[in-house]
Amino acid sequence: EPEVTQTPSHQVTQMGQEVILRCVPISNHLYFYWYRQILGQKVEFLVSFYNNEISEKSEIFDDQFSVERPDGSNFTLKIRSTKLEDSAMYFCASSNSGETQYFGPGTRLLVL
Amino acid sequence: GNSVTQMEGPVTLSEEAFLTINCTYTATGYPSLFWYVQYPGEGLQLLLKATKADDKGSNKGFEATYRKETTSFHLEKGSVQVSDSAVYFCALSSAGNNRKLIWGLGTSLAVNP
Numbered sequence: 001e002p003e004v005t006q007t008p009s010h011q012v013t014q015m016g017q018e019v020i021l022r023c024v025p026i027s028n029h030l031y032f033y034w035y036r037q038i039l040g041q042k043v044e045f046l047v048s049f050y051n052n053e054i055s056e057k058s059e060i061f062d063d064q065f066s067v068e069r070p071d072g073s074n075f076t077l078k079i080r081s082t083k084l085e086d087s088a089m090y091f092c093a094s095s096n097s098g099e100t101q102y103f104g105p106g107t108r109l110l111v112l
Numbered sequence: 113g114n115s116v117t118q119m120e121g122p123v124t125l126s127e128e129a130f131l132t133i134n135c136t137y138t139a140t141g142y143p144s145l146f147w148y149v150q151y152p153g154e155g156l157q158l159l160l161k162a163t164k165a166d167d168k169g170s171n172k173g174f175e176a177t178y179r180k181e182t183t184s185f186h187l188e189k190g191s192v193q194v195s196d197s198a199v200y201f202c203a204l205s206s207a208g209n210n211r212k213l214i215w216g217l218g219t220s221l222a223v224n225p
Contacts, residue, residue, distance in 0.1 A: 043218075101158075104155055105154060
């Protein structure tokens with residue numbers, strides 16, 4: 001059964017450093033998403049991506065964040081200058097219709 | 113705005129007990145409703161969904177019915193197993209093409225043998 005994959009599973013970085021989180025969505029899916037879950041809090045929507053552009057972004061998704069689909073298979077989330085409060089589990093999801101989303105296992109990001 | 117409220121955990125049950133996890137929502141329009149499950153050390157897995165009022169989603173013995181009149185989507189299972197121990201998330205998808213998911217806080221379930 002096809003699945004969404006994410007790398008790395010864990011990432012530790014220093015405050016102010018750039019990180020890139022990578023996702024490989026299910027191959028025939030057209031809609032892509034990033035969510036995050038800060039420990040003890042709700043899962044929060046960050047951004048959705050369709051037809052090679054951002055279709056919606058949340059207030060969290062400020063200028064420090066960017067997404068890219070560089071090669072037709074990967075879907076990346078870049079944080080340019082990490083802050084302590086960016087520490088969270090980041091989930092990538094994909095969907096073929098925009099209705100049911102399938103999630104990857106997540107990347108746990110720790111900013112020191 | 114749209115929101116989801118779940119009963120707080122943790123919930124601890126003995127094997128073969130009946131499970132209910134309450135979920136209520138606030139939404140404009142007609143959202144789709146979902147239950148996702150996160151087993152220890154794993155990602156979010158779709159458990160079941162319902163896309164319109166009175167629909168019942170079911171999977172692996174779990175059920176939930178979309179109740180528009182009470183704006184609820186409670187998760188039930190008649191007889192839980194130790195392997196059901198996980199965190200359960202209720203979510204709704206907003207209208208529109210993007211259908212971003214709006215999540216409840218999650219309810220941790222521990223099933224003891």
